[in-house]
Amino acid sequence: MKTLKKSGLVALCGMISSLCVVLMFLTGVFPFATYAIPAITGILIVVIVVELSPGWATVTFVSVSILSLFITPDKEAAILFIFFFGHYPILKSFIERIRILILRILSKFLLFNVCMISGYLVVIHIIGIADVLDEMGSFGKYSPLILLLFGNVIFWVYDLALSRLINAYISWFRPKILRRFGK
Numbered sequence: 640m641k642t643l644k645k646s647g648l649v650a651l652c653g654m655i656s657s658l659c660v661v662l663m664f665l666t667g668v669f670p671f672a673t674y675a676i677p678a679i680t681g682i683l684i685v686v687i688v689v690e691l692s693p694g695w696a697t698v699t700f701v702s703v704s705i706l707s708l709f710i711t712p713d714k715e716a717a718i719l720f721i722f723f724f725g726h727y728p729i730l731k732s733f734i735e736r737i738r739i740l741i742l743r744i745l746s747k748f749l750l751f752n753v754c755m756i757s758g759y760l761v762v763i764h765i766i767g768i769a770d771v772l773d774e775m776g777s778f779g780k781y782s783p784l785i786l787l788l789f790g791n792v793i794f795w796v797y798d799l800a801l802s803r804l805i806n807a808y809i810s811w812f813r814p815k816i817l818r819r820f821g822k
Contacts, residue, residue, distance in 0.1 A: 648691060652699045655683050659703040660710055663720060667712025677716050678797060681724035685805055689813075693729050700725045715762055722758030723751065728801065735802075751794045755787060 659680040666676050680703065687696040704725055707717040730750060737743040 648695060651691070652687060652695055652702075655687055656699050656702050656706070659683055659699075660706045663703070663707045663711040663716060666716040670713060673713050673716045674719065677720035677724040680720060681728050682801065682804060684725060685728045685801070685808065688728055688732050689805065689809060693732055696729045697726075700729060714766060718758050718761055718765075722761070723754040727751075727754075731798075731801065747798060748791060748794070751791065752787065755790055759783060 662676050662680050662683075666672055669676070684696050684700055687699050704717075704721045707720055708714075711717040727750070731747075734743055734746050734750070737746060
């Protein structure tokens with residue numbers, strides 16, 4: 640799709656943005672999807688990274704982020720998208736270029752932890768979740784650390800799944816499906 644005219648580029652980004660915003664709106668319909676829907680919308684950003692460029696993906700991420708703040712009923716889901724799931728596929732394309740495996744892995748986990756801690760602090764100060772943690776007693780003090788530990792395990796699985804989805808998109812979907820549409 641790199642041969643698209645500027646209007647085609649804007650249309651593709653607009654369609655992906657619209658789909659992302661609709662999915663984010665569904666967090667109000669399916670409240671149990673607070674974590675899953677931002678992760679899925681982040682996967683949609685991959686299409687723009689692969690087909691166009693990280694620059695176009697960044698514009699799409701910013702537009703979806705702004706719209707999500709206003710439209711998404713579940714603000715925690717919007718914050719998860721903004722602080723991690725929306726921009727991770729863009730940054731992943733750069734992190735994957737690091738040749739030394741241990742540095743690549745450390746970069747991914749450092750990014751995840753910084754983003755999650757930052758997002759958590761925003762959720763505490765904007766949504767006011769600190770009172771809930773205090774009411775949980777001694778477990779409340781340690782629950783952020785426990786959640787971050789579990790989050791790192793889930794991130795590892797998410798990153799692995801995202802890598803495999805990207806490979807499947809590039810090696811199977813593009814040649815088999817998009818080829819039929821003139822790609």
